[in-house]
Amino acid sequence: MISATDIHKSYSIPGSSAPTEVLRGASIVCEKGEFVAIVGPSGAGKSTLLHIMASVDIADSGTVVLQTPNGPIKYSDLSSNALAKFRNSTIGMVFQYHHLLPEFTAVENVMMPALIAGVSKSDAKIKAMKLLERIGLSNRADHATQELSGGEQQRVAIARAVINKPLLLFADEPTGNLDTENANIILTLISELQREYNLTCVIATHSADLVGSAHRVVTMIDGQCR
Template sequence: MIHAKNIHKYYDQLQVLKGVDLHIEKGEIVSIVGASGAGKTTLLQILGTLDQPSLKSEQSRTKLTIENSITLQINGEDVLTMNDKALSKFRNLNLGFIFQFHQLLPEFSALENVCIPAFIANKSKQETEIEAKKLLDYLGLSHRINHKPNELSGGEQQRVAVARALINKPAIIFADEPSGNLDTASAENLHQLFFKLRDEFGQTFVIVTHNEELANMADRKLVMVDGLISN
C-alpha cells in the first residue's frame, strides 16, 4: 500500500528527515508519534504527496546525490515520477486528508464542503450529493447538512471534514493531529470512528498524533526521533 525508502528532507541546511524507510499494509491503522520537531508532519506531507522529498543535499559544501535510492510508491503507483497534473489527480482520487483544523470553507454548507473533492474529480452533481448525504448520515450529521461551519460544534466540523476526506472513496486517509482541537468526548468519538471506517470500508489510516490513547489504539505505533523512525 505504501512503500517509502530513504526519504530525506532538507530545509536549507536543516535536515528534517534523515533517510526514512516505511512500509504500510492495506487496511492498517498506523500512528506516528514523537516530540515536536522530530519530523512527523513533514513525513506525513511527503507520504501524502503534499510535499516532495529532497533529492539532493548540501553537506560540508559537497553535493551528495541520493535521488537514485529514493522510492515512494502509494497504492502501486510510483508517485515521484508523476508530473504535477497527474499527481494532483492521483491525490484527489486515492488519498484523503484530515487536519487538526478542519479547513472547511466558511461560505459553504456542510453538504457543499463534502462535495468539493468529487466536483474537482468531475463527478456528477446528483451522484455526488447522494453520496455526500449518505456519508453525513453515517456520521450522524443528516440534520446538519445545510448548516455552515460556524453553525457547527468543533466535533461536528471535524466529522464534516472526515466525510469530505471519504467522498472519493480513497484508499488511504492521512490525518495530522485530527483530534488536537477537540474536547475529550469528541476526540474519543473521532478515534472510534477511524476504526469503524477501517473495519467497514477497508481504508488505510496514517495518523500523526500527540494523543497517547489514539496512538496506542493503532495497529502499529511508529516513534520518530530526530528525523528517523526509531526501532
C-alpha cells in the same frame, strides 16, 4: 501497500544560513488495511512525513511508492497534474486544523472531492448526504462550517476525506484540538471507517487513545522512523 524510503526534506528559513534538515532518511512501510500511528516529540517531522506520503508536499530525495489495483505508482514519476488527480481519487487527508472551506456549507465541503473527480452534482450530493447521516450530521448539512463546533468540523473533514473511497487515509493529529468526548467520537469514526473501507490509515498523534487503537506504532525521532 505504501512505502516511503530514505526520505530527506530540508527547509530554508529566510535569514538563516543553513537549511534545517527535518527528515533525515525516514523510511516507513504500511500494509493494506493497516492502521499505523506515528508518534514522537514535537518537531520530529511527523507532519512533514505525512504530507509527503499524502503527496501534498514533495521530498528533496527518497521515494514514495503506493501499490494500487493498477500496479505500483511512484509519486516522483507523476506530473503535478497527474499527482493531483491521483491524490483526489486515492488519498484522503485530514489536517490538524480541518481546513474546511469557510464559504461553503458542510454538505458542499463533503461533496467537493467528488465534484473534482467528475461526479455529477446530484450524485455527489447523494453521497455526501449519506456520509453526513453516517457521522450524525445530516441535520447540519446546510450550515456554514463556521457554525459547527470543532468536533463537528473535524467529522465533516473526515467525511470529505473518504467521499471518493480512497485507498489511504492520512490524519494529522485529528483529535489534537478536541475535548475528550469529541476526541472519542473522532477515534471511533476513524476506526469504523478504517475497517469498513479496509483503509490503510496513517495518523500522526500525541493521543494515547488513538495510539491504543492502532495496529502498529512508529516512533519518529530527529527525522527518522524507529
